[in-house]
Amino acid sequence: MRIGAVTFPGTLDDVDTVRAIERAGAEAVALWHGDADLRGVDAVVLPGGFSYGDYLRAGAIARFAPVMEPVIDAARKGMPVLGICNGFQILCEAGLLPGALVRNHKLRFVCRDQWLRVESTTTAWTTRYEPGAEILVPVKSGEGAYMADERELDTLEGEGRVVFRYVEDNPNGSRRDIAGVSDGSGRIVGLMPHPEHATDPLTGPTDDGLGIFLSAMDNVKQGAA
Amino acid sequence: MARVVVDVMPKPEILDPQGQAVAGALPRLGFHGVRDVRQGKHFELDVDDSVDDDTLDKIAEGFLSNPVIEDFVVRRVDQ
Numbered sequence: 001m002r003i004g005a006v007t008f009p010g011t012l013d014d015v016d017t018v019r020a021i022e023r024a025g026a027e028a029v030a031l032w033h034g035d036a037d038l039r040g041v042d043a044v045v046l047p048g049g050f051s052y053g054d055y056l057r058a059g060a061i062a063r064f065a066p067v068m069e070p071v072i073d074a075a076r077k078g079m080p081v082l083g084i085c086n087g088f089q090i091l092c093e094a095g096l097l098p099g100a101l102v103r104n105h106k107l108r109f110v111c112r113d114q115w116l117r118v119e120s121t122t123t124a125w126t127t128r129y130e131p132g133a134e135i136l137v138p139v140k141s142g143e144g145a146y147m148a149d150e151r152e153l154d155t156l157e158g159e160g161r162v163v164f165r166y167v168e169d170n171p172n173g174s175r176r177d178i179a180g181v182s183d184g185s186g187r188i189v190g191l192m193p194h195p196e197h198a199t200d201p202l203t204g205p206t207d208d209g210l211g212i213f214l215s216a217m218d219n220v221k222q223g224a225a
Numbered sequence: 226m227a228r229v230v231v232d233v234m235p236k237p238e239i240l241d242p243q244g245q246a247v248a249g250a251l252p253r254l255g256f257h258g259v260r261d262v263r264q265g266k267h268f269e270l271d272v273d274d275s276v277d278d279d280t281l282d283k284i285a286e287g288f289l290s291n292p293v294i295e296d297f298v299v300r301r302v303d304q
Contacts, residue, residue: 056288056289057291060288060291064288092293093291098293099293100291100293100294102239102240102242102294103243104242105240105242106242106246107242107246145240147239147240147293147294148293149238173240
């Protein structure tokens with residue numbers, strides 16, 4: 001079981017992502033923005049940070065990095081892909097996920113532990129959670145407000161593609177308290193909060209984030225079986 | 226060579242917290258009567274004559290703006 005973690009110039013959370021993958025029991029494969037192939041991984045994570053300094057728009061330049069060509073290709077063929085924070089922004093910019101992430105309301109960068117509700121437990125990254133489970137993971141972003149037009153939001157709700165929702169206190173003005181969404185197949189998921197920072201109670205608020213990585217491993221195993 | 230200007234603005238229905246912050250600051254600075262501010266981006270491109278309008282639209286739509294949240298206007302200007 002090999003799960004890749006991509007490093008772009010300006011990525012910050014690749015090390016914690018690698019650590020989370022290993023803690024879940026998979027082999028972590030470091031992928032570089034200039035890579036032309038995915039080194040045989042079974043799933044791939046785009047970690048958080050500020051790729052290319054967030055120039056132009058967050059994720060707008062990373063979306064055209066060489067490694068994104070095989071990522072987009074593999075995603076379209078059904079490989080589980082997870083975008084966390086800046087990785088979520090990149091997936092939206094790449095058109096793999098609908099909507100966009102914009103500047104937080106009141107322009108506040110928010111860094112705190114955040115309760116989320118797992119709204120969909122059928123995606124490749126969330127099968128380990130009980131429906132409606134509430135998890136506590138860090139959120140740390142300045143451009144985390146999820147935006148899409150009303151019709152798109154209705155479609156996402158109707159198709160059960162709102163995967164995570166902020167509980168109680170929406171940190172950024174995100175439409176309908178959305179913290180994470182999936183594509184139509186449920187194999188591509190993006191979320192603003194950071195499950196990879198919550199995989200070990202020693203260094204994070206909880207280990208609630210571990211289920212994300214374990215779910216993907218289950219999913220890949222089932223696909224192979 | 227031609228000078229091309231691309232203006233990118235947040236769509237009207239998209240929250241513009243930067244514009245709101247500017248609008249909120251003006252009365253504190255003693256400037257009254259400004260009802261609303263929207264903040265966008267202004268790009269100036271110097272392009273070869275071989276670059277046609279179609280290509281400029283592709284650049285504006287596919288890269289300089291995000292059509293989910295932004296509108297854009299492309300225009301050629303005299304230098």
